[in-house]
Amino acid sequence: MSFRNFTTGQSHGFGGTYLKLVPGEMLVYSDVFDDPNLPGEMTVTVRLTAVSVGTEMTVVQENVPDVIPVEACYLGWQDSLRKLAGLVEPEITG
Template structure:
């Protein structure tokens, strides 16, 4: 078994200011507008975006399947980023960590998402696809193209 714990990092440039991107991450209304891969919608979202606060999101797939994820915020810095634990309701013992960094750039915001502490490489791969599609939806929302 490898000593390397699987992780993923995605970097996106968004044509929106960091404050707008942060708001999309740090409020239930914001998450409801973009969170989740294609062919899903947010059925419920609860957000207490402060260090020690919790979040919970329920996703519904187009085929009716329901998924619930949640965690605890370990860092919340308005306009700059957040960090939180991440665990699916179906596997609470498999807790991982997500870190979001926002940096102002000439065209808007550079977002760096790091998701680490995965149980295995397969889980990291599935999350890479989910985050890639979610970030496409986030870009559409914050850039004003709809979700």
């Protein structure tokens, strides 16, 4: 998988392994970047919890390379979730 920053034009490839899956509750996976400037292996844990108005999602990223600002992680998740919403939310007209 890869992603591109449209502002800078830079792109990064990465891969990983699914480590744990509890349907409807939790997903744990690893991320390893192809770029040697982004060393190490990150672990991402996504937890889903039913709440009265839908589903709460909690994401924890561990071992994020030092060169990636925490703010960029938050921004990346927000952008990804906005794009996902655009794909799955119905367009109600009239």
